[in-house]
Amino acid sequence: MVSRRKKRRKLKKTIKRILIAIPVLVIIVLILVYGFQLKTVGYTSDLNQFTAQEVQDYLKEHKVKNTLWFWLESVIGQKEEIAMLEDYTVSINSPVKVTVHGKEKKLRSCIQYAENYFYMDSKGIVQKNEPCSYIETKKKKKKLLPNSLGVIPYTNVEVEEVVFYQKLKTKSPEGLEGIVRMTDAFDAMSVALDKAKEQYPGLKEPTVEKVYFSKDYDITLFLQGGLKVALGKDNQLKEKMEDFIDIYGSTYEQLTKYQGTLQMQWISEDASYTFIKDEVKKEKKKKK
Numbered sequence: 551m552v553s554r555r556k557k558r559r560k561l562k563k564t565i566k567r568i569l570i571a572i573p574v575l576v577i578i579v580l581i582l583v584y585g586f587q588l589k590t591v592g593y594t595s596d597l598n599q600f601t602a603q604e605v606q607d608y609l610k611e612h613k614v615k616n617t618l619w620f621w622l623e624s625v626i627g628q629k630e631e632i633a634m635l636e637d638y639t640v641s642i643n644s645p646v647k648v649t650v651h652g653k654e655k656k657l658r659s660c661i662q663y664a665e666n667y668f669y670m671d672s673k674g675i676v677q678k679n680e681p682c683s684y685i686e687t688k689k690k691k692k693k694l695l696p697n698s699l700g701v702i703p704y705t706n707v708e709v710e711e712v713v714f715y716q717k718l719k720t721k722s723p724e725g726l727e728g729i730v731r732m733t734d735a736f737d738a739m740s741v742a743l744d745k746a747k748e749q750y751p752g753l754k755e756p757t758v759e760k761v762y763f764s765k766d767y768d769i770t771l772f773l774q775g776g777l778k779v780a781l782g783k784d785n786q787l788k789e790k791m792e793d794f795i796d797i798y799g800s801t802y803e804q805l806t807k808y809q810g811t812l813q814m815q816w817i818s819e820d821a822s823y824t825f826i827k828d829e830v831k832k833e834k835k836k837k838k
Contacts, residue, residue: 586618592649599654599669599699600634600678608632617648633715634677658733659761660701661718663709667697674717674730702736704729704761724767728784732761732769735787742792746799753799768815776809776828782816790814793821 591609593602614620614630623629624640632638638652657669657677669678684692697703707729708721720726736758747753757774764770769787771779781790794814798805805812810827 586616586645588615588617588620588646588648590647592643592647593652594649595652595654597654597656599657604678605632605650608634617642617645620648657699657701659729660697660703661707661709662703662705663712668712669699669701670718670729672730672733674726676712676714676716676718702758702761704763706763722767724784725763728763728767728769731784731787735791738788739791739795742795746795750799750802753802756798775806777805778811780811780813780815782814786817789817793818793823796821797823
């Protein structure tokens, strides 16, 4: 009889503990779910191409709602993908606010489409946009202003569709392929330029104002000062850019004196290319 009573007492105590624990656990779960709702995102980065609002909008769109869970995932290495970032860390500022510290994907190209500038990374993935801005000229005409980030614009590209965080859809595959390969070619140009500066101290970096695509997807670079470089199709672009820098370094003073086109549609075995000056338009004399 005594042992039965003891067993009953133990059972009652166990049941009481369970009944007490259940609401406590429920309260803890409610606090974790509703007390750590993500409402504000702070943001710091290495390149400052994106804003805190853009990162917050991305997290909201991808259903990242809990500050504690978002932080824990970053700590254990199971991070949510943030498309515009190579990598990031998270710090908790309060139950409703976190700060994302990001290493950004560099924006490498830009197109104008539907009254917006759209920016892409090295793979041609659309990462950002901004509305186009205009100023009025003396002749009362609208003049398009350059994009605010100083990213090289690619012009005359026939766009089919723009979807954020996906590759740009062009009407012909040659459009996107040309953009991506030209981006890689600019990397090769930078390496060649560093070497050229050792040989030609004081050599200034050529400023590319735009990359133009013809209807047949021939590529031409327009440089500041009136120099153009006709690269033809998107084959051997890296080699062409390396040859261009070699020519640019050795003939900088002469080359930048004139407006014209350097013909580099085909690779030259001896790295010699033809330069064609632009025709100077004669101004018509006004009749007295």
